[in-house]
Amino acid sequence: MMSEETNDFKPLADADDATSQQPVTAAADYPATGAVAGTAATNNSATGNAADRATDEPAKPAKSSKPSISMSDLPDLRATFDPNAPLDDSSDRSRDEFTTVYDIIDSIEEELDEAKPILFAPSSVRVDRESFTGKLDKLKKMLPVQLERASALMRESERRLESAQTQANAIIASAQSRAADTVREANEQAQFLAGQENVTELARQKARGILDQAQAKADKLTQNADKYCITMMESLQQQVDKIGTGVQAGLNVLYDRQREAGAYLDHLDADDYPEN
Known part of the structure; x- marks a missing residue:
């Protein structure tokens, strides 16, 4: 506790004092703590209990100069914060800044848990106003x-x-580009090789055609030459046979003539030779 003086918070206070005296509900304002505790204090004027008047003397709550928490009071970080500027760790900032908001909420919850309940109002507790508002201000x-x-x-x-x-997209785009280039080069090389194979096959087919034509022409020329030679030899054979027949006929005539002439020729006798 920051001060020994305690103040009673009246939940049914007038409208002009509602800001400083209204009940504080931890679960509604700070859901991170998970605790629900009412901090409104009530006096016992309605009950008229003498014991309560003797033990808990009510005191008028002093108006706090600290304003209540409002979301409209928080600054707009979008207008004041520079996203390109580094975090300010200069010495002008207090070491309290390194205390998290949850630590303060836990401290408030602990203070509420340790606060003494009010008689005939177990859901309300009495807290130190200065300490509580100081923590809220912090x-x-x-x-x-x-x-x-x-x-x-x-x-x-x-x-x-x-x-x-962005880097992942660039890497993916580069990989896709390289893959596309590789596929394109492979297709071009395959088409080139296929073209070379086609050219070679066409050359082979054309060479086979030329050789077949040359072989056919050679066979035809050989056959024609053989036919011509046979024809010429047969003609020559006929002529030779005809000449041979004529020669044989002439020889037969000469043989007959010789036999006939030999029969009529005079032969020499022994007397026709000269004597020694």
Whole structure:
């Protein structure tokens, strides 16, 4: 406790004093703690209990100069925070800034748990006004800092995620481009090889055609030459046979003539030779 003086909070106070005297519900304002405790204090004027008047002397709550927490009072970090600027860790910031908001909420919850309940109102407790409002004020001051750091961390994480995504997209695009180039080169090489094979096959087929034509022409020329030679030899044979027949006939005539002439020729006798 920051002060020994305690104050009673009246939940049914007038409208002009509602800001400083209204009940504080931890579960509604700070859901992170998970605790529900009413902090409104009530006096016992309605009950008229003498024992309560003797033991708990009510005191008029002093109006606090600290304003209540309102979301409209929080600064707009989007207008004041530079996402490109680094976090300010200069010495002008208090060491209390490193205390998290949850620590303050836990402290408030602990104070509510340790506060003494009010007689005939077990759901209400009596707390130190200065201590409680001081913690609320500290919480109000720390919320922008914590939100600013959280926003900075979120922006940094988003920037890194975007950078990683951009880098991943670039790597994927490069890989896809290289794969497309490889496939295109492979297709071109395959088409070239296929073209070379087609040219070679066409050359082979053409060479076979030329050889077949040359062989056919050679066979035809050989057959024609053989036919011509046979024809000439047969003609010559006929002529030779005809000449041979004529020669034989002439020889037969000469043989007959010789036999006939020999029969009529005079032969020499022994007397026709000269004597010695």
